[in-house]
Amino acid sequence: MKKLLCIIGSQRSGTTALQTALSDTGVFYNFSEIFHTTPNPQINGAFLPWCKTNVIDIQAMSTDAGAVGLAERYLNDLDQLAGERYALIDVKLNSWQVLGPFWRYAHEAPFFMRMLEQRGAAFVFLSRRNLLEQVLSGQIAQHTQKWHDLEIQDLPEAITTNWIEVREQARNILLGERHLYNAFLPSTPVYPVSYEDLFDEQGSVQQPLIQWLAQRFPALEPTQTVKPSINNNQGDKRTLVTNYAEMQTMVDELVAELGRVF
Numbered sequence: 001m002k003k004l005l006c007i008i009g010s011q012r013s014g015t016t017a018l019q020t021a022l023s024d025t026g027v028f029y030n031f032s033e034i035f036h037t038t039p040n041p042q043i044n045g046a047f048l049p050w051c052k053t054n055v056i057d058i059q060a061m062s063t064d065a066g067a068v069g070l071a072e073r074y075l076n077d078l079d080q081l082a083g084e085r086y087a088l089i090d091v092k093l094n095s096w097q098v099l100g101p102f103w104r105y106a107h108e109a110p111f112f113m114r115m116l117e118q119r120g121a122a123f124v125f126l127s128r129r130n131l132l133e134q135v136l137s138g139q140i141a142q143h144t145q146k147w148h149d150l151e152i153q154d155l156p157e158a159i160t161t162n163w164i165e166v167r168e169q170a171r172n173i174l175l176g177e178r179h180l181y182n183a184f185l186p187s188t189p190v191y192p193v194s195y196e197d198l199f200d201e202q203g204s205v206q207q208p209l210i211q212w213l214a215q216r217f218p219a220l221e222p223t224q225t226v227k228p229s230i231n232n233n234q235g236d237k238r239t240l241v242t243n244y245a246e247m248q249t250m251v252d253e254l255v256a257e258l259g260r261v262f
Helices: 015-023 047-053 064-082 111-118 131-144 163-183 207-216 244-258
Strands: 005-009 028-033 086-092 122-127 190-194
Touching: 005 015, 015 028, 015 086, 015 122, 028 064, 047 064, 064 086, 064 111, 122 163, 122 207, 131 163, 131 244, 163 244, 190 207
Parallel strands: 005 086, 005 122, 028 086, 122 190
Antiparallel strands: none
């Protein structure tokens, strides 16, 4: 199998923007979020449709040996679908346990991560320094049912967020980032980058990341200009969310209590 690139992050951390930017180079075949429960029908290779097509019984991955065999089949099929390009997958913080044997501790390194590491995968780990903006972006997306290219008219009135939901989401992101980042083997190539540092002033992916990728995926030009095909969402969340200040205080306290891995 050719080397694979895996983008890791939580929802609203810039994973889709980076996917589109890299896939537009023609070097990567973007399989997008492979463990999404409602995968994009225009993109082949999502895990659930693959299981349906191949008539996979859930018991097939109940044991270590069964899960290894299933993961190997799945990754080999992704490699074939990618053709001459490198496979690019997106795995969210909360979906790593989808493919793996049943009997595992919650704090173990994800089974699928180890499978990817054994195949020489490289990882880009996305986070977002402004954790509140990240969580509120998810709340707004849920409210408008529009996840990308949000315009002002999509949210004509400000919303009031549920502080319990915001706190839980922020807490899970903090704990998930720490767990996943600490689970990597020391030899695994991982590039951690924040959403705020992902693009330059012209909207292109920052050159240090492109150069790091080009070292591992030689078909990518190290000086290539790489831009996403989706736009930043419009609107200032301070005006889109009525209880923004209250949420900011709560998230700041949570970050002070739990800390951040990056």
